[in-house]
Amino acid sequence: MATQDQKRKAAAQTGLYLVVIVAIVVVANLLSAGAYKRIDTTATERFTLSQGSGRLVRSLKEPVQVDAYVKTGLAQLDAFVRDLTDLLKEYERQGGGKFKFSIIEPKTDEAREKAREAGVTEQPFGEASATGDESAAITQGFLGLVFKYGSETAVIPALHPARGDGLEFFITNKIREIRDKNDNIKHKIGVITGKDELKLTDTNLIPRGQGGSPTLEQIIKQNFPFYEIETVDLAGGDSAIDPSFVGLMITQPGADYTDKELRRIDEFLMLGEKSLVVIASAVSMKPNDSAMSAELTLHGLGPLLSGYGIEMQKDAVLDHGAQFRIPVMVGMGTMAWIRHPGIAHVVNDPRFADNERLLDTSFPAFFRMDEIMFPYPSSLVLHRDKQPADVTLKAVARTTPAANVIVADTVDMSLRDRWDPKPPFEQRIIAASAEGKLKSAFAGNPGEGITAPEVAAKPSRVLVISSSQFLTNPFAYAGNGPEQHGQMAMFGALGGNKELLQFAGPYAQKYLTQTILSLKNTLDWMSGDTDLIAASAKILGEANLTYSSVKKPEFKVDDSEEEIRKKDEEYRTARKDLQKRVQWTLTLGVPLAFGGVGFFRWRSREAKRAQKAA
Template identity: 55%
Template sequence: MERKARAAAESGVLLLVIAGILVALNALSALGVYKRFDTTKSERFKLSKGSGTMVREMKQSMQVDAYVTKGLPKLDAFVRDLRDLLQEYKDASGGKFNYNIIEAKDEETKKTAKDAGLVEQPFGEASATESEKAAVTMGFMGLVLKYGSEKDSIRSLDPGNTSGLEFWLTNKIREIRDKADDVKRKIGVLTGHDEMKLSEANLVPAQLGKATMQDIITKNFPFYTFQDVDLKNGDSAIDEALEGLIITQPGKDISEKELRRIDEFVMKGKSLAVFASAVNVKASDASMNATLNAHGLDKLLAGYGIELKKEAVLDFGRSFGVQMLTQGGIARPRFPAFLSVQDDSRFSGEEQLLDSSFPAFFRMNDLVFPFSSPLLLHTDIQPEATVKSVARSTPNSTAVGGETVDLKPFQNWSTLRKKSAPAQYVIAATVDGTLKTAFPSGDKQGIDTPEKSKSAARVFVLSASQFLANPFARAGNAPDMGQMGMMMPQMGGDEQLQQLAQPYAQQALTNTILSFKNTLDWLGGDSDLLAVSAKILNEAPLAYGEVSKPNIDFENETDEQLKKREDEMKASRKSTQNKVQWLLILGLPLLFSLYGVLRWRSRIASRENVSLA
């Protein structure tokens, strides 16, 4: 009895100690003394190293005033997360970043917020217990940033979304810093060959506006500016002050002298990004009848160890698709000319589909590559550099050659599918290191290019001619009428393609824009901030390791059999989900119960063996 009393007293003291520790920890947390641990792949809940490095290396100090509104649970939670994020900037800055949280209640504070450019807006929240009740309040949720002589603001923040908060704040800090410190980041864009321009309104159907890739980048990331590069048939050299050069899909041949000018630029230790393939589809051509022509780019890229084939890749293993309502019900057409390339853990090594460690695709789950051509890599041509693939099609792809190829969206693809045996094709590649000139022999045409680059140089080839566009909008929109078109509503074009352009914009363009922005960072040498861009992406979907890779028999399987195979894969995933669900519901409790029974039996056995001698 005495032993039992002593054990009970010890247990009571232990419980009191544990309760005291928990109360103390909660008290410290309420005072703001706590530590968060982030185990997510994208480091979603802690400051990226790039953001910390940026504020720590600022030449001057930055002050951020956060005007906030409290009083609703959602707002209070958002303000807490905002405060935590700002504190992480401060901790990482070495004293160069400071902030204030200001609750705009009185008229004087509200006026100060408005004068700084912030927007007073309504915030509402439904009652969690009474469905017919809701609370609404007016207030501010924005940031005012001051750095040196520069001052700017983020006019409003969405309390319902914190996933991209660091992304927008870091880019705003970067914008203000570059203005105050007079930092110029100019990217050259090749012109003069009927290229698909960044300023072309090809991202959405014409009736929804004239969105362009250039406008989106310069508006949201104004620290980058684009400069047209006209080589004037090779008589003009490329400005050395440019961070890098971009080549988009050309519409006519690039002369050898111009190619030598591009090579001359790369040999100075510069970076080159090529968004082009041999698949040419004209704007406002609803037939999508493609001509196959590399327009001279194949000569340049071959010199760097990347052979651009005069073919079009069609991927029947994984391609972009939409859900459509038809007279016969819901249809899910797929478009094999638009390759949906995903970061799939089931494909590794020489089969890896998307290299999400490469800067342009950093931590991305999927991207759409419209109108791609195969790339063959020849590592022996650049022995002092690394030549590698960063994106591939699935093994269930075919390559179609010839002078032209019909890529209209709705057709029977069986004939094209059997043009070649199924294979996997490289569709994006990089060369990085000390590069040999792409033109070691022949007539130099007055351009004195060294045999090797004077420092490490880089070439990135993304072989998809309309990667930086919405191919449905570009083909489906009517021709641009210029000034006359501004005086009348948009008319003409292909209605079906314009309808397809909307889901394409919703599903594909966010990742496309972020990938292009990452490429600009890569060109400018700002790769440290890539992890910040990844914060705006959705979390990666679950990977089902037990679900086997797709293995399709091109020659013998019909469309109905392919549909059945896809349904079987979905059923396999569902089965895996059910196993995990029941393991969590029943398995873990049973495991703990079994552990408790074993401990109980162990104690009884120990008491029976106690000797009183």
């Protein structure tokens, strides 16, 4: 038994410990007064303002004012407004005095009218009952942003409370838009035309319906108006390219480039601080051709690209290890998989080493992307000796090692039940870049009366995405009927292949968002404005949970449909087993661990008491 003196001593020690702990807490709070630190562990820095957004705001010539019109009263709205406020505070904190905001909740007729005049849309909001009954709460209000910078005003008229993951993307791009407009900043991109090329104005993103179809150019101009996209007709190369363009883009051609036209492109690039993006391959297909017959031709681009150290092969790549696959109903509730190895499904697979990486997610065009489609690629070969040592030449996208190539004049790319792959099988480069003070593609070989420096005076850049239909939906491109014009357009889509169009919809829903963001990121890279690419990545939202300990199925080139289904089922089963283990670990493992620690400490105290008593 403890004596009275021992009890008083223990009580005094306990009191002293409490005083020390309180003093530590008080001193820590005093030292941290005014300090603020958030730690964001999400892969896309979802809860942290990207550095590029901060730099954009700090670079403004004068402060930007953002008025956030909000509505509260429902749980979802309250959570959204809280996240929005936190994000605006991040802009203010990193803006260096160049960002100011106010939160406004219109509650009077006068305030509501002011919101409408500012361009914010009044909208209904609903929320189901949390008790599980069929009742729901309905309210009406405003949820939008008004931007004021210099003499310019811009507005995001309506925000959706369920979509907060891309909020920084929209805010940052709106700030950039209003800055460029007020400060008269131009980003001119030239897209080469006159080559029967795949155009950004083509309406083959989705199956055509009555009322038309969106185009990439419409999407870019509507959402990113700070880019001025203009067509450039080389017209045989008779005149130099306008140097006011920051970059040129070549899309899949249907006609050959002449030597003089290639020299004009090289002349432009040798000016320095210019860019060239080639989104094309040797796999040339005609639109509205449901037979999906491809001709293999480089259309004269070979000398230009190989001159920069990126040689495009005259072949068609079939990737049997990461091919396009989509489930379809074949009747009586039976599901079958349609696959196409000519449409490479390139994913960010961490199992591959850096020199074998399928997708370089640090490269601006594919920044933080988990997957993207490369329809009908050709292989690229890099030639380090073609460029100076200080030029960075690298692959940014590859196939899996289970890829083979077809070398022929024509290739049948139509859908089929089975493909007959032929060796050799190896990994192929399908996208590559060159950056630095580039050596001219025609160095030491002047001609056509065009004189260009042998080395660019300032750094320039080249990107080759070797995919002929990267900028379109391959199933809509082949399956849509001919586009109707004039009075015939009112009748909507005519003709087309119904089988191909039933795949075009799912393809658009699942993959076109990545394609559009990749194009936008590529435009940022062309203009040299890569700071904002991190904000673009946030529109993709948070990635799903990963299962790195569960090996993904490896499809072999000669796998049957039954073998593919079996591997898919084994993979799903392994994921479910892992989910169950994690569930039981969290349910029982953590409490048992805490209980074990408590039991160990109790036994330790009991042992010490027994020693003192002895």
